[in-house]
Amino acid sequence: MREPTKAPLGRPVDGPAKALRPRLAASILLLDRSESDVRVLVGRRSKQHVFMPDVHVFPGGRRDPGDHRIAFARDLPAPLLDRLVGIYRGRLSVSAVRALALAALRELHEETNLAVGPSWTDSDRPAGCLPFRPDLERLRYVARALTPPGHVRRFDTHFFALFTDEVDLDLAVLQDSRELEDFRWVPVGDPTEVAIPDITARILHAVHTRLDADPLLGFDGTVPYFHVRNGRPIRDLL
Template sequence: MEGMTKADVDKLDKGLAVRGGKALRPRDAATLILLDRSGRDVVVLMGRRHAGHAFMPGKFVFPGGRTDPADSRIPVAAPLHAKEEERLASGPGRASTARARAIALSAIRETYEEAGLLIGRKAPFATAKPDWQGFVEHGVTPSLDALRFIARAITPPNRVRRFDTRFFSAWRDDVAVELPQGGPTNELEELVWLPLAEARRADIPDITRMILEELEKRLAHDPLLRPGGAVPFFRLVRNRFVREVL
């Protein structure tokens, strides 16, 4: 996909393009790639989007969604690692500390809402924010120190939705509570844990496949996913889809 023109990208992602209209401004979004080691394999959590969704219908994706700026005010057990926050602040549209915090916390919130997995530490937690009441009820204080910034991608113009998405990773050991019935929303169905190689062959968006390939390379170089790793950034520049490094 790297170096492809916008027309080439439109042909690949047929279901996502729209016919004309003013290009939407991308909105902040965050995704969490939750990993687990199963024997020699690293497996990843994915879920299928409902067929009726306007954006990526029927595709397997990671939990994630739009960032709520109010998430920046949610108390946490530990902040983002300084190197991760520095990476989030780099590149076009530099993220302030508050914006970076909101983006990271939205990945944790969406993982709870869509998959019923609460990332953080078992400890009393209080907030009046409705979207975080699951953490209050289950006694989990969200924590950001486990998150690693893996990749960034901006949806090309002329799509039903446009997002400036930051992809984070965390390990299943960072999950404080797993709800057997899943999350409170119906955004994802058929949640599955797949080996990385198998996940790349699933019915996934092209950008998701590219992110998985980048993650495999990083894991090969750094199996512990230590803070401060290089972050690939995918976007359309002068009508060509390019890969940059933050």
Template structure:
């Protein structure tokens, strides 16, 4: 089964003493990873490449996204993955990656990980993990609320995660995020990208 493109957004709140990342519990109705805590995200839609944004992705992020990809992977593909991450965040948490709740602001996104679901699973995804700080886009956090996709939304301490049920891949991405923040709390656009696959 060929993996389908997907995108995830690790939204960080650094107003607290230690950075916290937004996570929620997947519905029991999901065929793929039900009843576990994950970051907002999901499958890329075919229409995502047509969605306009308020700003462009940082060129360093585009370059990183284009590494280890096929020849058909383009700037439009990179844009559509970033849009998918922002769209899924909005659909699953009601938070909008912008200061005005209109066009998405992609300029602050960092690309920190890519994970491909191993063979043998009932669903397979080629997921790109983005991250950014919510204060960078002056996001209105008061709009945060549960959805049909994610419930029990909460800010999880990156350095000392609560005793939540994480899938192995989520735990690995969280660990990579923790190490990246320890190296540089600003998470520059050139932050090292973690690659995980079944190969």
């Protein structure tokens, strides 16, 4: 895997680092394996963003308070739900960790117009609901990353992956949004055509390594956790 062009997370806070509490977030790696090299969808964030400006990233964002109430079509596999609950040692409920996956697919729709899951009909869609019911069953859990202290935004982000050929996904409706533009399908093992944050590069390297060992990206693979301790980058395994 060649070294990609990396970019900083964003503007650091002025003065001493502030003890910002990380907010729960989720991101989705859409994987296209129709060619010899598996490719992943990334979009460029605006230069005006305070956090990760003018770089290509995976679709995603923070978990919203209402995400746990989103009606879904199929659930995450039970072992994955248990795994996510275990990461937080019971501090988050099953509903709360499921909301991370729901947030990933909600953000995907808001940022790309892509919908993973069956559409509601006009007659049965509840008021205020997404236009589709997220299908979580084929999501893989591939990484967790904690934004280091000293940035204007901090997130505890969980990264999920999904092969595009495992769900009914209409890629023809992909379109720019206020959050992301200039969408690219870049090789997981060689994302050098775009500028990406360092953490994105590290996650892609981990996913590429996992794909080499298991092209099907099994649901029970080891998950890296990227964070900083005493100023040193740490890569633990979950």
